[in-house]
Amino acid sequence: MTHARQHTIQVVAHRGASEDAPEHTLAAYTKAIEDGADALECDVRLTADGHLVCVHDRRVNRTSNGRGAVSALELADLAALDFGSWQGGEESPDWDPARGHGPGEFTSVLTLERLLELVSDAGRRVELAIETKHPTRWAGQVEERLLQLLKRFGLDAPVAGEPSPVRVMSFSARSLHRVATAAPTLPTVYLMQFASPLLRDGRLPAGAHIAGPGIRIVRSHPRYIERLHRAGHPVHVWTVNEPEDVELCERLGVEAIITNRPKQVLSQLGRS
Numbered sequence: 001m002t003h004a005r006q007h008t009i010q011v012v013a014h015r016g017a018s019e020d021a022p023e024h025t026l027a028a029y030t031k032a033i034e035d036g037a038d039a040l041e042c043d044v045r046l047t048a049d050g051h052l053v054c055v056h057d058r059r060v061n062r063t064s065n066g067r068g069a070v071s072a073l074e075l076a077d078l079a080a081l082d083f084g085s086w087q088g089g090e091e092s093p094d095w096d097p098a099r100g101h102g103p104g105e106f107t108s109v110l111t112l113e114r115l116l117e118l119v120s121d122a123g124r125r126v127e128l129a130i131e132t133k134h135p136t137r138w139a140g141q142v143e144e145r146l147l148q149l150l151k152r153f154g155l156d157a158p159v160a161g162e163p164s165p166v167r168v169m170s171f172s173a174r175s176l177h178r179v180a181t182a183a184p185t186l187p188t189v190y191l192m193q194f195a196s197p198l199l200r201d202g203r204l205p206a207g208a209h210i211a212g213p214g215i216r217i218v219r220s221h222p223r224y225i226e227r228l229h230r231a232g233h234p235v236h237v238w239t240v241n242e243p244e245d246v247e248l249c250e251r252l253g254v255e256a257i258i259t260n261r262p263k264q265v266l267s268q269l270g271r272s
């Protein structure tokens with residue numbers, strides 16, 4: 001059984017408008033804000049000297065002209081690399097290199113701090129869905145740094161009865177538990193790649209408020225969505241790029257669609 005949609009589906013730009021500009025760059029996020037995205041998704045990793053940067057992979061090889069693990073590089077090393085010249089590859093097989101910047105230009109690594117500034121200066125409400133990457137290895141440091149930074153921007157808790165503009169996402173229940181313990185009013189999203197047995201009755205691990213299933217789970221187990229809703233969990237689905245998947249999500253009444261194509265999804269949902 002499906003239920004009629006009673007709410008506006010939030011459109012979240014995955015790694016920015018990452019089909020139009022190199023992922024996790026200021027250009028990709030600026031474009032997403034211009035396109036009207038309700039929220040921005042970003043992955044965060046810790047550098048060797050303790051800065052949070054927006055990089056998806058463990059290594060910088062795919063998305064920059066450099067090599068090596070983010071955790072082994074300092075921010076100054078990363079800042080010397082060009083993140084607009086990246087190659088596409090397995091994570092983004094359809095990437096057209098022509099969408100990167102032209103020769104002679106340079107795109108620095110994006111720090112989470114810079115992204116928070118961009119959102120604060122957007123001139124309208126733009127939410128942030130921040131995903132902790134590799135939280136196990138760093139034994140709490142990613143979450144600790146993240147919460148420190150959010151606190152500096154006054155974003156570590158909802159303000160004046162408004163829903164929180166920031167949420168923390170992770171595939172790691174432990175990471176979400178750490179966040180929920182240190183910042184109990186910050187919403188958390190439990191990401192799922194495979195249909196977990198936990199989902200059979202719509203339960204999520206302790207500390208997780210929102211369910212974040214991949215679109216493959218939604219396609220093959222649409223009833224999970226109903227169970228999650230019945231258990232009181234909003235559902236944020238990733239990464240939804242195809243029109244038929246947008247339609248499916250709409251039909252199932254999900255609360256948010258995370259997409260590389262915010263402009264097209266907004267248009268399909270009749271919001272542009």
Ligand code: G3P
Pocket residue numbers: 014041043056131191238239258
């Ligand atoms: O938004 C969740 C989604 O980003 C999780 O997958 O690999 O793109 O970080 P990934």
Ligand code: CA
Pocket residue numbers: 041042043131
């Ligand atoms: Ca992510």
